[in-house]
Each structure stands twice: as C-alpha cells, then as structure tokens.
Amino acid sequence: MLTLEGEIVPGDFSSLVDIAAKEFLGVDGESSAHDTICLDSPGGDVTEGVKLAEFFYKNGVGTVIDDGAECYSMCAILFMMGIAQGPEVTFVNRKLHINGKLGFHRPYLSLTTESLVSTKALAVAHDVALENMNKIMVLANNLVPWSNSTMMRPDLIQEMLKHVGNDFFYIDTVEKAGRFEIELLGLPRQSAPPEERAYYACENSFHWQVGLMKEPVDARKFQKPVTQDEAIVKFLQAEGGTKYFSVTSMDAGYSEAGCLIAVNGDSLQGCGYNGMYNVLLGQGTCTVENFAARSWHIGQLASYRPGLKLQELGGAATQPKEASSEPIIGAKVPATCTVFSKQGVKEVEPCAATLTMNVVVDDRRTDRYEFIWPTGNKTILARDGDFFTINGKPSIPYTEDGYTLCALNSETRNRFCFKL
Structure with missing residues (x-):
C-alpha cells in the first residue's frame, strides 16, 4: 500500500x-x-x-x-x-x-x-x-x-x-531464505520428481531449525541406488494422489535421523526426528498409519535444493543436463581419474578412458567404461540398467560439479570420479 x-x-x-x-x-x-x-x-x-x-x-x-x-x-x-x-x-x-x-x-x-x-x-x-x-x-x-x-x-x-x-x-539462496524465514515471491511451479522433493523437504525442515549447512545437501549425489534398501529415499506406498516416502537424513548414523514425507501435487506434509540436533518435523517419528495425526504441512520452498541461487529459480532445472554426445565406442580418450576416501582426496592421476560397450534395448541401457591408470591398473565402471558396479562391486552413481560422473563403492565407501 x-x-x-x-x-x-x-x-x-x-x-x-x-x-x-x-x-x-x-x-x-x-x-x-x-x-x-x-x-x-x-x-x-x-x-x-x-x-x-x-x-x-x-x-x-x-x-x-x-x-x-x-x-x-x-x-x-x-x-x-x-x-x-x-x-x-x-x-x-x-x-x-x-x-x-x-x-x-x-x-x-x-x-x-x-x-x-x-x-x-x-x-x-x-x-x-x-x-x-x-x-x-x-x-x-x-x-x-x-x-x-x-x-x-x-x-x-x-x-x-x-x-x-x-x-x-x-x-541469495533457497537455504538462506528458508533458514531466516523469508517468504519468496515469483517461485516457479515445482517440476522436480516427487522423490527429490521429499528428500529436500526432510533435510531442509530439519536444518532450517538449526543453522546454515556447511555444504548444502544435493540430491544429485544420491541417485539410482543399487537396491531399495540402500536408497536414501524409499517409496512406501501410494494412496489416492498421495505418494509416501521414507527419507534417511545425511545426519543418520550414530543417532536416528529421518522423515516420512507425503507428496500430493504441489502439497507436502511430513513428520520425523533428527537425533543429531534433537529437532522434530511435525510431532516426531511416525508411520503411514498415524501420519495424519503427527505430520505438519511443509512449504513449497523446502522442496528445492538448498544451494540453488534465487535468480536461478526463474527457470533453472533441478537436475543437471545430460551430455549431448557419447564418447566413441572403442576410442581411447584422455581423462582425469580421482579417488576420494572418507578423509578427502586420495589419488588424482591422468588416465585413459575407453567406452567398450554402449547398448540400449527396450529403454534398458548397458555400458562399460575402462579407465587405465599410469601404473597400468584398471578401473572398470559398468552399468546394466539401473545396476552399477565398480570393478564388479556394487556402486551408487552421482553427479558432482567438475566431473563427468562419480560413483560410490558400496563396499569400500571410496568414491571414484572421472572427468573427460
């Protein structure tokens, strides 16, 4: 006025x-x-x-x-x-x-x-x-x-x-607006998959009660798990137009940390508990059966990636764009291979990458990368549909800025990244 x-x-x-x-x-x-x-x-x-x-x-x-x-x-x-x-x-x-x-x-x-x-x-x-x-x-x-x-x-x-x-x-980011309780005007309609929205809704609902994250969570690092049990976001059931997801927070480990999130169109509700910070979403831990009584409404802003810049919200995709072309099968191309342990960078070396197989049958993709290190050792990253392996061990792929692709070895917990 x-x-x-x-x-x-x-x-x-x-x-x-x-x-x-x-x-x-x-x-x-x-x-x-x-x-x-x-x-x-x-x-x-x-x-x-x-x-x-x-x-x-x-x-x-x-x-x-x-x-x-x-x-x-x-x-x-x-x-x-x-x-x-x-x-x-x-x-x-x-x-x-x-x-x-x-x-x-x-x-x-x-x-x-x-x-x-x-x-x-x-x-x-x-x-x-x-x-x-x-x-x-x-x-x-x-x-x-x-x-x-x-x-x-x-x-x-x-x-x-x-x-x-x-x-x-x-x-200037979704996280700062959410943490400091500032309503945003001009938000576009959320177009991300319900699993991604559920993941962010859980993490943001916890952390906006506590403080800014040192490294804002990014669902792009937790896609395509090897099995349902290893999934960060697990689909539980659909009822009417509502989908229910169980979300494991990045804070889970020594203490309980997770949510039950319901997504229905643009509407989100949730309940959960984060033991690391002793904070609740809704009235704490719940099940699908008592969800209605224990859950709270979650604002649309919480369903966005927290590190997303406000000016990107006008039309920014929530997922990274896929590469416009594939490496030529059988051709060796120079690359950089990096192995991360839990403590940080473990090994960074120039390597040679070869795509030895690339097949799509009935929307099921199969491919295989071979990376040869300067020592002559090989790292083989293979995909069979949604199942990934590193040197035959189950693997969880994800994207990370500066790399073509990364994968987490589910046994050693080391992360392998390559950049073409």
Whole structure:
C-alpha cells in the first residue's frame, strides 16, 4: 500500500506516521496483513531506521522487496520486522521476490572529511551507536508469533556484524531464505520428481531449525541406488494422489535421523526426528498409519535444493543436463581419474578412458567404461540398467560439479570420479 524509496533520512518516521494514519486500514477483523510497504532503499540513517522498524513491528506492517528492488543495510532491518497482527492471529509478513536484492551489514560511521572531530562529539556518537544497536538487538530478539524463533535469528545477526561497508551478507539462496524465514515471491511451479522433493523437504525442515549447512545437501549425489534398501529415499506406498516416502537424513548414523514425507501435487506434509540436533518435523517419528495425526504441512520452498541461487529459480532445472554426445565406442580418450576416501582426496592421476560397450534395448541401457591408470591398473565402471558396479562391486552413481560422473563403492565407501 506504501513504498519507501531512496535513502532513509531524518523526518521519514514522522512522514510514515502521518501517511499510515490515512492509508493503512489496520485489522480487518482477522489481521493487518494488507498493510504492507514496498522497500527499495540502500539504507541510511540508523536512528531514523530504528524508529521505522519499531513502528513496523508494533503496528503490524508487512514488508515487500519487489521484482528488481534492492534493500540494504538499515533497510534490511526494516524488512525483517515485517509482521501482521490481529486479535487472534499474528504472523511474520515479509516477502522477497526472487529477482530482488536483500543485503545485511553492520552499522558504521561514515566520515566524509578529514576534519578534526572533538572527543566529546565522538563519545556522543559512540553512545548513540550503542543505543541504536541495542534497539536493533531488542527488535531482532522479539519472538516470531507461535514459535520459539526470533524475528532475526542469531546466526543472521552474526553474519550481519561480520560484514562491513560494501561487503554485504546477501539472502541469495533457497537455504538462506528458508533458514531466516523469508517468504519468496515469483517461485516457479515445482517440476522436480516427487522423490527429490521429499528428500529436500526432510533435510531442509530439519536444518532450517538449526543453522546454515556447511555444504548444502544435493540430491544429485544420491541417485539410482543399487537396491531399495540402500536408497536414501524409499517409496512406501501410494494412496489416492498421495505418494509416501521414507527419507534417511545425511545426519543418520550414530543417532536416528529421518522423515516420512507425503507428496500430493504441489502439497507436502511430513513428520520425523533428527537425533543429531534433537529437532522434530511435525510431532516426531511416525508411520503411514498415524501420519495424519503427527505430520505438519511443509512449504513449497523446502522442496528445492538448498544451494540453488534465487535468480536461478526463474527457470533453472533441478537436475543437471545430460551430455549431448557419447564418447566413441572403442576410442581411447584422455581423462582425469580421482579417488576420494572418507578423509578427502586420495589419488588424482591422468588416465585413459575407453567406452567398450554402449547398448540400449527396450529403454534398458548397458555400458562399460575402462579407465587405465599410469601404473597400468584398471578401473572398470559398468552399468546394466539401473545396476552399477565398480570393478564388479556394487556402486551408487552421482553427479558432482567438475566431473563427468562419480560413483560410490558400496563396499569400500571410496568414491571414484572421472572427468573427460
């Protein structure tokens, strides 16, 4: 209903109060969700910005960064205070378009001249800065309604304080938007397979309660298992238009970590438990039989790959494109072969790759690669339909940036990757 454009300067707060009294409708019987302000600002005066942010939070003003708009510095704090209030419902109300820009950095004193400044003036400026920072922290620590979360999570505050000047912490991935509870506008309809969506829904639902992942999970690394028992995502049953999947989290091992996810068109629901972080999805571990009572709705955003850039969402495929051509059968081509152990890179050598067989019968593909190392040793990667082997041992193939293909040896747990 309103737009704030340009630098935030003294006087903006009183202007907003006057205009809001005329334009904002307040609670419509349910909430103030329609009272929104679009933000397109580089930031500006911190003292004025703090007053605006307090007004947004106390009066139920929602915030929007529209297509092509930019919101940095103090504007980013204003954006995070977007909320809707009502007598019975209160909820976070902040929306970022996938083509908008949102960046955080810590407040700083900008001196444009080299003139001498009195120590008294510096002391006053220092006290004002601390007072405003304290007000920002109070705002940030206000609880999200119906939640134990805060309007700005501690790790977002930490990132904000680590970035200075033109070095911004950007909300530029699915994971960051999800972790910091920012609704995205312009999301395309999800076209990924239901198994992939179930996998991400489980992992994101856990980790967005905890913090940003050091390495965001990627379903492309866990495709085409040798057997159903080895699958990260297992199909359980279909009922009506709903498919049920059991998902094993990457955190599973010494503790239980997994979900039961139901996919029905664009709708997702789930329940589960992650023992590594002691967090629940829904009401914890469940079965298909008690799923309805123990599961919660999962937003569409959670079904995307967390490392996906927001600007890629407009038309980015969730799966890597297949190579447009195959190596010539029988021809040796130079390649790079790499073996990874659990501890990291174990061996990287130039090698010679030969495709000795490539057959497709009734949509069942069979092929065989031979890789000859400088020592003369061979690594044979074979495929028979959906069954893969490395040197005759069952293997799980996956894709990884920088390599043509990788495969996990299910016995040794070493990973072999090659690049043509």
